[in-house]
Amino acid sequence: MIAQKQVLIVEDNEINRMMLREILSSEYSVLEAENGQAALDVLKTNRADISLILLDIVMPVMDGYTFLSIIKADAVYSAIPVIVTTQSDRESDEVAALSHGAADFVAKPYKPQVILHRVASIIHLRETAAMVNQFQYDRLTGLYSKEFFYQRVREILLQQPDRSYDIICSDIENFKLINDIFGVPAGDKLLCGVADMYSELVGEEGICGRFNADQFACLLEHQEYTDQLFVQAEAQLNALSNTKSVVVKWGIYPVRDRATSVEQMCDRAFLAAHSIKGQYAKHFAVYDDNLRNKLLREQAITDSMEKALAEKQFFIYLQPKYTIQDDRLAGAESLVRWNHPEWGFMSPAEFIPLFEKNGFITRLDQFVWVETCKVLRRWLDQGYQPIPISVNVSRADVYQADLADILLRLIQKYSLPPSLLHLEITESAYTENPEQIIHTVGNLRELGFIIEMDDFGTGYSSLNMLNKMPLDVLKLDMKFIQSETAKPIDQGILRFIMGLARWMNLSVVAEGVETREQLERLRDIGCDYVQGYYFSKPMPCREFEILAQSLESQSTGRDVREEDRDDCEEDSGVLLIVDEDSEYRRLARETFQCGYRIEEAENAVQAIRCIVKHENRIAGVILSLSLREEGGFAVLEYIQKEKKIWNIPVIVSGPQDALLEEKALIMGADDFISRPYTQKSLWKRLARVRAAAVVRERERRLHSEAYRDYLTGLLNRRGLHVAEEALRREEGPFAVYLFDLDNLKEVNDKLGHAEGDRMIRDFGSLLRAHSRETDILARYGGDEFAVILKRMGSEEAALRKGNEICRAFRDNCGRGKITVTCSAGIVVCRETEMSVEKMLARADEALYKTKSDQKGCCCMWKG
Structure with missing residues (x-):
């Protein structure tokens, strides 16, 4: 039943109150007060329920005007509407009542239908106004909603x-x-x-x-x-x-x-x-645009993640873990990588935090678990010595009710012992809901999984809570290690952690080890395992397997037997055996034919022809230095000169001669083996130099990526400064250009960043087409490009070249819904000692003049 609205009658005449009560009681609940003071007392206890006040003006104790003034000045009561009742029907009295805040005026004697109609109208208006006010204004602060x-x-x-x-x-x-x-x-x-x-x-x-x-x-x-x-x-x-x-x-x-x-x-x-x-x-x-670009980038990543998972753009890398006492390979950490078809390799620091926020991290983690289990199963099937791999379990994973079931089904599907799959759970996850996570992780540990606390040293675990946690391994945070090991005097915290770990029967892994000094300090205080760039960066699974086989063969000293050959992948590339002795070639062919396509050569000419023919597939070269007319050194020289094959692993053989060995190594050989040698030794050496070549190539790619703009493939600012060192050794003059793409911001805003990126890529391609391989091309900023053309003798020639590039861009790349041109400032410099920054500053002055006078062309710096 809906409660009746309340009306307060303030009237000193009892008969008048009775009449009003009779009129209103059929529709409303009625309260009464004989004067203004009594009405205030009623309001104190009933203000929230009173919808309207009927007020007489002439009363003892407190008259109606005084009462009106008091309640309209008080925010608590001011919203309650008041109808004034009086025997006078003079206009001046009505104006006086309304000016004091009354909502309406009713003359005596009372007319029931008029009273009811006006009361209902005023209450309705008040409720409507309250609803509008509630929509428009915040209740607490009074600001707009x-x-x-x-x-x-x-x-x-x-x-x-x-x-x-x-x-x-x-x-x-x-x-x-x-x-x-x-x-x-x-x-x-x-x-x-x-x-x-x-x-x-x-x-x-x-x-x-x-x-x-x-x-x-x-x-x-x-x-x-x-x-x-x-x-x-x-x-x-x-x-x-x-x-x-x-x-x-x-x-x-x-x-x-x-x-x-x-x-x-x-x-x-x-x-x-x-x-x-x-x-x-x-x-x-x-x-600004940086934040806008960040937002668009995050949205693009979010839009791509489902498709990326379906199209297998994600894959895993493995980072080795070593025992600290003898540097023995003891395990690996599985890390996700993303190779986007358009953006290339993406930093995990860019997409992992985003996936943690949007919840996609749980699906990505499960993908990593599956891929890691596949790798472990393959190793077991191929007879490799199994080593454990740790995978990350995010906070979102831990709060899944069926986490234990998911992991249990996974290891059962691939027939793996749970102890081979280590679960890394970050320390901060333990502090959010300790009871739940302790229960969940305790179940996993009972099933046989090894539990590692990741990033230990960054969270806020109490010692009491740490004692309750189901753990097997403490993994020290990278920043914590790097900062603490840099303080030779103060090793107290690390020693305390090691002592705590020993007391709790926990192993300790230190990640992020980058220097020999850090390694020695960790070894000194009794750390168990280490990983980091000092030993190896994360690498593709196949590279890790080559490394593991190499280290295993070195530690076990195995002969090359049939079972070893069975472990080889079929056709891992072309292995070139260059030797004048047919018996040595035969033995090497029998040793390696299980895993490689074997090509043979008996002299330098045949060897180089074979390298040219198979340059993209050469996996290694076994090269004799006893070829006629120092043909072995001719092959070495050819390999080092060719950019495409400089990293081919080369093992050279010859008589035991220190000077011969030194010369071969200086010319780029990876290893030297003295004759006579055993096939076992040759097999081990090839495995080692191939693993080293893989690491070398990966580091070269990473180094190259660090100096290249991801969108155009041109140098970035860092790469430009590195190129400056080589430029100082060149003979001038140089023409230095600073190009700027006009109206690109309008393209980004109206057509989207994908269209803007396309124009940037097209301009990068155009610069390559209009320059020589020896010239320096760099993306200097968002829409700015720095170009240094070597041996540009005159200002006229430099200006001609600049206008040629601007015209080609306008005609071939800049036409679309929005016209985009490029402008350039040019400086011709004959001082080889002048810095690139100074040359570009002058070019920037000329560019400013170009854009002020006429966009889409070039201007020469005149000083």
């Missing part, structure tokens, strides 16, 4: 097309913690303080709104912002909350493109604020 803020911003931007505006949004870091520690009333007081601060900031020139919880936004006219403005605001809030724990981050979105929705504008301002969360002394951030 989110939806009404959006509406008002749209109206202002439409009404003021010539004014520049900014949207400022803010977020209080760890606001929930403030509520938990100081209580909800303190949190509400702080939020009201933020609202007051915003109102003060915008004054009469802007509007403010509260979105939810601790998120606020305002629109105000554009101005220059300083840290001081936001520092003062934060200090004001800390004073209000009686604490120094309030940290606020502001994001600013300058309103430039009014076609963008207001919702998106606010999202971008919040994105700017979120970009500086956790950064000390960084109070505000302005939304």
Whole structure:
């Protein structure tokens, strides 16, 4: 049953009160008071339920005007509508009542239908206004609600097309913690303080709104912002909350493109604020193209992840783990890699945090588990000595109810002992819900899995909690290791951890070992296992298997028997045996034919012909230095000169001669074996040099990638500075160009970054087509390119070349929905000692003049 609305009658005449009660009681619940003071007492206990007041003006104790003045001045009562009743029907009395805040005026004697109609109308108006007010305004702070803020911003931007505006949004870091520690009333007081601060900031020139919880936004006219403005605001809030724990981050979105929705504008301002969360002394951030590009990049990654998993763009790398006492290979860590068909190899640091946020990490982790189990099964099937591989189990994985079932089904499917699959769980995961994770991980450990606590030293585990955790291995955080081992005096913390691990019967793995000094210190304090770039970077599974076989053969000293040959992959490439002695060639062929396609040569000419024919498939060369006319050295020289084959593993053989061996190694041989030699020794040496060649090539690729722009393949800024060293040894003059793609920002904004990236790639290809291989080409910035053309003798020739490139781009690449041209500044430099930065600074001056005078052409720097 719906409760009746309440009406308060304030009337000193009892008969009048009775009449009004009779009229209203059929529709309403009626309360009565004989004067204004008595009415205030009724309001104190019933204000929330009273929908309307019928008020007489002439009363003892407190008259109607005084009562009206009191309740309209009090925010608690001011919203209750009042109808004034009086025997006078003079206009002046009606005006006086309305001016005091009355909603309506009714003359005596009472007319029942008039009274009922007016009471119902006023109550309806009040309820409608309350509903509108609830929609438009935030109940706690009185600021606009989110939806009404959006509406008002749209109206202002439409009404003021010539004014520049900014949207400022803010977020209080760890606001929930403030509520938990100081209580909800303190949190509400702080939020009201933020609202007051915003109102003060915008004054009469802007509007403010509260979105939810601790998120606020305002629109105000554009101005220059300083840290001081936001520092003062934060200090004001800390004073209000009686604490120094309030940290606020502001994001600013300058309103430039009014076609963008207001919702998106606010999202971008919040994105700017979120970009500086956790950064000390960084109070505000302005939304710019970098943040926009980051957002678009994250969206592109999210859009690609499902397809990438389906198309097997993800795969695993293995990073070796070694025992610290004897450097023996003891295991590996399985790490995911992503080779995107368009973007190439992507850094895990870019996509892993994003997948952790959007939840895709659970599917990716399960993919890694499956691929790792496949590798372990293959090793067992091929008879390799099994070594354990650890896989990452994210926090999202741990909270799956069926985690143990998933892993158990997996090892059962591949018939693996659980102890070969180590589970790495980060320390921070244990601190979020310790009881649940201890229970889950305890079940996994009972099933036989080995549990490793990853990143130990970065979380906040108490010793009591650490004692309860089901663990087998502590894995020390990389940064922790690198910082602590750099302090030779203070090794106390690490020694304490080692002692703690011994007391708990735990093994300790140190990751991120990069120097000999770190290794020796870890060995000195008793660490068990190590991994890091000092030993090896993560590598593809096949490279890891070659390394493992090589190390295993060295440690066991096995002969090359039939069972070893059975382990070889069929046709791992072409193995070239170059020897004038047919018996040596025969023995080598029998040794390696199980795993390679064998090619033979008895002199240097035949050897080089074979290398030319099979250059893309040569897996190694076994080369005799006893060929006629030093033919062995001729083959070595040819290999070193050819870029495509410089990394082919080469084992040279000859009589025991220190000078001969030294010369061969200087000319690029990977190993020297003295005659006579055994096939066992030759087999071991080839396995070792092939593993070393794989590592060399991987490091070369990584080095190259570090100096190359991922989009165009040209040099990046770092690569340009490296090229500068070689440039100093060249003879001048040089023509130095700084090209800039005009209108590219408009393309990105209107057609999308994919179209902008296409134009950047096309311009990179065009530069290659209009330059020599020895010239230096670099992507200098987003849409800027630095080009150094060597031996460019005159300014006229340099200017001609620049205009040729600009014209070719305009005609072949820049035509589309939006015309894009390129402009260039040029400087011809004859001083070989002048730095590239100085040359580019001069070219930039000329470029500025070009863009000021006429875009799409070139200008020469004149000093």
